[in-house]
Amino acid sequence: MSNKARVPAVDGWFTMEDEPKLLASRGVETGSYFFPKNLAFSRNPAAPSEALEECMLSRRGRVWSWTTNHYKPPAPYISPDEFVPYTVVAVELVDEQMVVLGPLATSCDPSELSIGAEVELVLGSLYEDADNEYVVWQWKVVR
Amino acid sequence: MSDVAVLGVGMHPWGKWGRNFVEYGVVAAHAALADANVDWRDVQLVCGADTMRNGYPGYVAGATFAQALGWQGAAVSSSYAACASGATALNAARAQILGGLCDVALVVGADTTPKGFLAPNAGDRPDDPDWLRFRLLGASNPTYWGMYARRRMEMFGATPEDFARVKVKNARHGVSNPNARYRKEVTEAEVAASPMVSDPLRLLEVCATSDGGAALIISSLEYAKAHGVTDPVRIAAISTVTPSYPNTLIDMPNFSTDSSFGVAAPERGFRDSIAHAAYEKSGIGPEDLDLAEVYDLSTALELDWYENIGLCKEGEAEQLLNAGDTTIGGRIPVNPSGGLGSFGEAVPAQAIAQVCEIAWHLRGEAGERQVEGAKVGLTVNQGLFGHGSCVILKK
Numbered sequence: 331m332s333n334k335a336r337v338p339a340v341d342g343w344f345t346m347e348d349e350p351k352l353l354a355s356r357g358v359e360t361g362s363y364f365f366p367k368n369l370a371f372s373r374n375p376a377a378p379s380e381a382l383e384e385c386m387l388s389r390r391g392r393v394w395s396w397t398t399n400h401y402k403p404p405a406p407y408i409s410p411d412e413f414v415p416y417t418v419v420a421v422e423l424v425d426e427q428m429v430v431l432g433p434l435a436t437s438c439d440p441s442e443l444s445i446g447a448e449v450e451l452v453l454g455s456l457y458e459d460a461d462n463e464y465v466v467w468q469w470k471v472v473r
Numbered sequence: 474m475s476d477v478a479v480l481g482v483g484m485h486p487w488g489k490w491g492r493n494f495v496e497y498g499v500v501a502a503h504a505a506l507a508d509a510n511v512d513w514r515d516v517q518l519v520c521g522a523d524t525m526r527n528g529y530p531g532y533v534a535g536a537t538f539a540q541a542l543g544w545q546g547a548a549v550s551s552s553y554a555a556c557a558s559g560a561t562a563l564n565a566a567r568a569q570i571l572g573g574l575c576d577v578a579l580v581v582g583a584d585t586t587p588k589g590f591l592a593p594n595a596g597d598r599p600d601d602p603d604w605l606r607f608r609l610l611g612a613s614n615p616t617y618w619g620m621y622a623r624r625r626m627e628m629f630g631a632t633p634e635d636f637a638r639v640k641v642k643n644a645r646h647g648v649s650n651p652n653a654r655y656r657k658e659v660t661e662a663e664v665a666a667s668p669m670v671s672d673p674l675r676l677l678e679v680c681a682t683s684d685g686g687a688a689l690i691i692s693s694l695e696y697a698k699a700h701g702v703t704d705p706v707r708i709a710a711i712s713t714v715t716p717s718y719p720n721t722l723i724d725m726p727n728f729s730t731d732s733s734f735g736v737a738a739p740e741r742g743f744r745d746s747i748a749h750a751a752y753e754k755s756g757i758g759p760e761d762l763d764l765a766e767v768y769d770l771s772t773a774l775e776l777d778w779y780e781n782i783g784l785c786k787e788g789e790a791e792q793l794l795n796a797g798d799t800t801i802g803g804r805i806p807v808n809p810s811g812g813l814g815s816f817g818e819a820v821p822a823q824a825i826a827q828v829c830e831i832a833w834h835l836r837g838e839a840g841e842r843q844v845e846g847a848k849v850g851l852t853v854n855q856g857l858f859g860h861g862s863c864v865i866l867k868k
Contacts, residue, residue, distance in 0.1 A: 340599065340609060362719075363732035374736065375718050394723075395627070397619030397671040399611060404592030406608040418616050420723055428732040429723050431610055445627045456609065466609050 339456045339464040342367060350453050351386035352430065352467060358383055363426045387430065389451045390472070391421040394429050398440045408457040419469045421449055435470035448472040475754075477570050478697035478705035479866065481509025481690035482829040485583065487654040487683040487816045494527050497686030498534070498583030499541050501822070505579070509690035510700070514545045516690070517575040520566040521551045522558035522582030522821035525594060531584075534821065535562075538581050548575065555856030556768065557713065558582060559687070559824030560864055564711045566691055576696040582821030583686030590614065591682055591818075603726040603857075610728075614770070614857075615679045617725050619671030622773035626673065629788040631776065633673050635795070637664035639772035640677050640814055642800050647811020649841035652826070654683050655815050678772040683817030687825035689832075704868070706832045710755035712863040716743040725857035747861035748782040748853050755865045759783030762805055763847040764834055766827040768854040769812040779807065782853050782863075801842055809834065809842045824862050827852035835868040 338346060343366050345351050354365040357372045359380040364373060365387060372380045402413040417434035434440060436454050449469040456466040483504025485497035498521075506513055521534030530537040535549040548569075554561040559582045566578035590613045598604040606612040625631045644659040659677060667676040697705045716724075717739035719731030724743070741749055752758050759782060767778035776790035784805055785793045793799055799807040810816070810830040813823070831850035833839040847868075854862040 340605065361735045363734060365729045373718065373731070376736070395620040395624040397616055397623060397674075398669075399613065399616055399619075399671050400669045401590070401613075403607055403611045403613040403616075404590050405595075406593070406597070406604055407611040408608070416611055418610050418612055418620070420620050425734075426732050427734045428730050429721075430729040431612060431723065431727075433610055445624070 334458060334461060334463045336465055337462045339466045344467045345386070346453070349389060350451055350467060351389055352451065354385050354387050355382040356385040363387065363428055365428070365430055388423045388425050391423040391430070391449060393443055393445050393447045393449055394420040394422045395445060396420065396434065396440065396443050419443065419449065421469055432467050432469045435468040438471050442471045475571060476694060476707040476709055477567050478692050478694055478702065478707055479689060479828070479832050480511060480577070480692050480697055480700065480702060480705060481505040481507070482832045483508055483688045484652045484826055484829055485686035486652045487685035487819060490684045492585065492684070494524055494583045494585040494684070494686070495530060495537055495541050497684060498538050498581050498688065501583065501686035501688035502538060502542055502579055502581045505688040505690045511577060511690050513542050516547050516577055516579045518548045518550070518566055518569055518578035520562040520578060520580045522562040522825065523551050523553040524584045524821050525553065526587065527585055534582065554713070554860040554862070555858055556818070556820055556854055557824055557856030557860035557862035558821040560711060560854065560862035561713055561860070563689065563691070563825065563828065563864065564713050567708060567711060570691065570693050577690065577692040579688060579690055580825060581686070581688040582825050584819040584821050585684045586682035586819065589682070602728065606726045606728065614725060615671035615674060617723065618679060618771040618774055619674050620723070621777065622673050622771060625773050625776065629791065631773065631791055633665070634661060635776070635791045636673070636678055636772040637661040638794055639769065639775045640664050642794070643769065643808050643812040643814040646801060646809050646842055647815025650811050650815065653811045653815040654681070654817050674771050674773065680770050680813035681817035683819045685816070685819035685822050685826070687822040687829055689825060689828060706835045706866055706868055708864060709757060709867050710751040710865045712747055712750035712754070712861055714746055714750045714861040715859045717746065720859070724859065743861065744777065744781040744855065747855065748851065748863045750861070751851070751863040751865045757849060757865050757867065761849050762851050764806045764809055764831065764844045764850045766810060766812070766830050766850070766852045767807055769808060769814055770818070772814070775807065775812065778853060782851060801844060806844045809839065809844055824852065824854050827854065828864050828866065831866045835866060
């Protein structure tokens with residue numbers, strides 16, 4: 331393990347706990363969820379002036395679909411020097427009734443995935459610089 | 474009467490020419506003007522479809538092309554709606570004609586694209602979802618297409634062979650199209666042997682990025698008649714709808730769908746609503762179509778569109794494809810141009826090129842790829858950030 335500081339790759343999108351959660355917002359009248367978090371305006375047209383409060387999304391969901399990318403995408407994606415195929419998963423959250431994307435946990439192999447499989451939220455490394463390790467939310471298959 | 478006339482169509486061939494996009498647009502505009510037999514100096518309005526990849530001239534495409542063709546004082550408008558930009562520009566021109574604000578307009582779009590994936594604009598923009606999706610997820614456009622394709626396999630039993638057959642069909646259609654970039658037949662085996670990009674989609678199943686340009690001259694029916702054209706191709710309807718909340722299908726460049734918590738889902742999903750709006754406005758239905766140009770960003774996505782535009786019920790697109798119904802000579806040929814699979818994507822030109830293709834068929838001038846007796850055609854397309862695009866043409 332390096333001694334680098336572990337910092338989120340984007341501020342305010344997820345908690346840094348051992349059991350992390352995605353940070354979202356919720357309309358106080360409609361109960362509609364919004365991810366990423368937006369406290370400025372409700373996108374539910376039935377209640378455009380409703381107030382929004384911060385909330386956390388369920389840590390577990392079911393796989394809606396996924397794909398493994400075999401080509402290096404353009405910047406601002408930061409690839410390891412030798413490109414490694416990576417998997418993006420779309421996950422249905424039952425309570426929130428929405429689908430949220432995320433990378434597949436680096437500890438998982440895409441062969442473990444199937445549509446409907448249960449996954450849970452973890453943190454994983456996205457890239458590093460001289461001082462920091464930047465982490466992002468990931469979906470891990472519940473075994 | 475809400476019809477307008479398509480007096481002229483023109484394209485610059487798609488390819489990887491590496492020249493300034495303005496050149497392609499000018500070639501296409503000159504071709505459309507010649508086709509319409511309209512003098513450029515008589516055009517009253519220029520509606521440009523913008524490109525985001527070619528600096529300031531691309532953001533003000535209408536004026537860029539007006540200057541390149543020679544300033545003559547025409548009114549100008551420029552539109553950006555991602556892949557739907559061409560339809561949005563066309564609708565801007567149509568609205569002014571129908572509103573009596575002008576009689577004849579040029580609609581034009583062109584692009585020069587870099588090699589490889591379409592990328593977000595340069596510079597750190599951590600508030601821009603289009604930047605963040607690449608930084609945080611590596612979610613290129615084919616990432617979304619791959620997820621849709623896998624979902625189709627799971628829901629409807631589609632197979633990689635079905636997807637490959639879309640490519641085989643479109644490649645065959647494109648062989649005789651002088652404006653197509655790829656004009657070579659492709660076999661299922663060649664598709665299966667091409668490298669995996671975003672599984673289950675392979676390299677020959679995702680559309681390339683291309684250079685190209687397309688243009689239209691449209692006018693009021695009165696102007697067409699005075700111009701000696703009594704039976705023009707007509708635009709019967711244009712749909713440029715946005716989604717209805719909650720949009721429950723994950724869409725580029727978003728990180729999540731809308732939440733349908735506590736809200737009734739809309740009667741139609743976004744993709745279904747695009748052609749539906751044009752059908753409603755025109756009184757034309759899917760059963761009336763003789764051909765369609767759909768946005769085959771991937772092979773699998775072409776199958777989704779069959780259902781979204783009402784050619785068949787959900788889950789039946791593979792049957793339609795495999796029965797040969799969507800091949801030229803079949804019941805309802807789809808992408809007789811060869812589609813994006815034969816063209817690659819030149820974003821602001823693409824929706825205009827779809828209209829050019831339908832117009833050629835309705836005029837009986839599509840050459841070897843002609844859909845015999847075509848009277849009614851539809852184009853459909855979707856631009857990221859929530860842009861629908863559908864044009865219904867009739868003769």
